[in-house]
Amino acid sequence: MSKDESKSKVEARTPRGLADREAGELAATGRMLDVIRQVYELYGFEALETPAIEYTDALGKFLPDQDRPNEGVFSFQDDDEQWLSLRYDLTAPLARFVAQNFDRLPKPYRSYRVGPVYRNEKPGPGRFRQFMQFDADTVGSASPAADAEICMMAADAMERLGIARGDYVIKINSRKVLDGVMQSIGLSGEENAGRRLVVLRAIDKLDRLGPDGVRQLLAEGRKDESGDFTKGAGLDLPAIDTILSFSLGGQYRDGAPAFDLFGLLGKSELGAQGAEELLEIEDLARDAGFGPDRIRIDPSVVRGLEYYTGPVFEADLTFETRDEKGHPVRFGSVGGGGRYDGLVGRFRPENTPATGFSIGVSRLFAALKLIGSPIVSARPHIGPVVVLVLDRDRLADYQRMAAQLRNAGVAAEVYLGAAGMKAQMKYADRRNSPLAIIQGSDEKARGEVTIKDLVAGARAAANIATNEQWKALRPAQFAIPEAELVDQVKKALEEQI
RNA sequence: GCCGCCAUAGCUCAGUUGGUUAGAGCACCAGAUUGUGGAUCUGGGGGUCCCCCGUUCGAGCCGGGGUGGCGGUACCA
Numbered sequence: 376m377s378k379d380e381s382k383s384k385v386e387a388r389t390p391r392g393l394a395d396r397e398a399g400e401l402a403a404t405g406r407m408l409d410v411i412r413q414v415y416e417l418y419g420f421e422a423l424e425t426p427a428i429e430y431t432d433a434l435g436k437f438l439p440d441q442d443r444p445n446e447g448v449f450s451f452q453d454d455d456e457q458w459l460s461l462r463y464d465l466t467a468p469l470a471r472f473v474a475q476n477f478d479r480l481p482k483p484y485r486s487y488r489v490g491p492v493y494r495n496e497k498p499g500p501g502r503f504r505q506f507m508q509f510d511a512d513t514v515g516s517a518s519p520a521a522d523a524e525i526c527m528m529a530a531d532a533m534e535r536l537g538i539a540r541g542d543y544v545i546k547i548n549s550r551k552v553l554d555g556v557m558q559s560i561g562l563s564g565e566e567n568a569g570r571r572l573v574v575l576r577a578i579d580k581l582d583r584l585g586p587d588g589v590r591q592l593l594a595e596g597r598k599d600e601s602g603d604f605t606k607g608a609g610l611d612l613p614a615i616d617t618i619l620s621f622s623l624g625g626q627y628r629d630g631a632p633a634f635d636l637f638g639l640l641g642k643s644e645l646g647a648q649g650a651e652e653l654l655e656i657e658d659l660a661r662d663a664g665f666g667p668d669r670i671r672i673d674p675s676v677v678r679g680l681e682y683y684t685g686p687v688f689e690a691d692l693t694f695e696t697r698d699e700k701g702h703p704v705r706f707g708s709v710g711g712g713g714r715y716d717g718l719v720g721r722f723r724p725e726n727t728p729a730t731g732f733s734i735g736v737s738r739l740f741a742a743l744k745l746i747g748s749p750i751v752s753a754r755p756h757i758g759p760v761v762v763l764v765l766d767r768d769r770l771a772d773y774q775r776m777a778a779q780l781r782n783a784g785v786a787a788e789v790y791l792g793a794a795g796m797k798a799q800m801k802y803a804d805r806r807n808s809p810l811a812i813i814q815g816s817d818e819k820a821r822g823e824v825t826i827k828d829l830v831a832g833a834r835a836a837a838n839i840a841t842n843e844q845w846k847a848l849r850p851a852q853f854a855i856p857e858a859e860l861v862d863q864v865k866k867a868l869e870e871q872i
Numbered sequence: 873g874c875c876g877c878c879a880u881a882g883c884u885c886a887g888u889u890g891g892u893u894a895g896a897g898c899a900c901c902a903g904a905u906u907g908u909g910g911a912u913c914u915g916g917g918g919g920u921c922c923c924c925c926g927u928u929c930g931a932g933c934c935g936g937g938g939u940g941g942c943g944g945u946a947c948c949a
Contacts, residue, residue: 391941434949447948448949463948466949467949494948494949496947496948497873497947499944500942502948576946599875599944599945603873603944603945603946604874679948679949681948681949682949763907763908765907795902795907796907796908797907797909798901799908799909800908800909801908801909802909803909804909804910811908811909813907815907816907817907827908827909832908832909832910833909835910836909836910836911837910839910839911841911841912842910842911842912845908845909845910845911846905846908849908852908
């Protein structure tokens, strides 16, 4: 290759924030998704798939500036000049689908969907620009029973995935209650919308920053250890105490909240209504056997800020793990959701109530790995049986052997290439093949085939010290009559398990 | 977005005050071994020292700017 050519070669690389996933992880993820799917279908939810690309306005985003993609969203223009975007969640496309097919769908419409979503933002540890979500939603029911059902389903899914009771909790809160609390400290009305956002964000950080950090964020602001300053909400002391006592009051005594929900919300009709809905969800769950060890009210849950209108949920893993510095740290959220009564209404004359829950698939996957759930345990991917090519002019015979094995349901391939036998064995090894099929001229003359058990062979190799021994032993291989190939291969495969 | 750290072979890293043709281990390929995965030995392939500009007789090394990666923080539908 000339220098010029090497200079013009393309560098093989993945775009930042995107990753390849290989056979082992795909299989493990697939098993995990199957378990969730089974749970959701038990609850009567049906599958739905929508495209990864939607019209930008259907996703609820404003049009991007000319030739500049919208903040956080991958967007581009179709040849009819309409703006398209890659979906950034699975809820907005569902709202579009329901609105488009409103008359023929049963109401309430229960459905689930799983797939990649895309966000055009800075990737971070465990954060990618393409990642998988698993959503379930009920559209067309305003009843707290629909919310309770979603929460119970999420709890069941956690347990079926091998997360022990007590190691997870579905926390519920209500946007109405949060708004009610803010009304009670005088933060109502349009003019305070910005400060309400700051307060909500501050509450959301209770987990990570603790009460003191949140106190700073509710007051003037907080400087983090990198020196960056986050401007606070500028509340006065009594208001801060109200927010904190509310948010911290989540501990339970004898199954009842340890704080006076209604007392606090006495001044707010909206807040009282939200609280009643929350208690009803909790009652419904409890009657169905889901106690506060699994589903409980937690006033510190905030979730996203954009479209939730009532109850919000969060699936939290409560067991402790250790970060790279050895500090104990809780795993935290693996999913969340809530009621979004306004989303479908963007497309239709009247609002349609809806509630849903979304699982962050890769985060949950990481959690299952951490607790050693067998569902995601790494099982080495078993490759095909490899038929070695010793005599180049007998390729047809080797192909016939592989075909016989495949017809009997055994994954098999003929070695492709002109390499020597040693290289072929190395190849089979790298493929993690269970068996190699060998028929050179010696075997052919006797009407035989040699089957080499690569798993047993590897085990035997560990005890062989010298090259002479290695040569002499030829471990874990045996000759069989050619006609018995399929039966003997199947037998050898069964013995490996 | 803001703050910090880093960038030399596929991977992990050496590389002297700035001085010839930039090295090691691992990995990869081949031979030793007529037809056998491991071990051992021998050999081989593989580099825009992230990019550009500058300083210098001379830059992997010094200076400026950029890009990329990592970490923190903010945002998170």
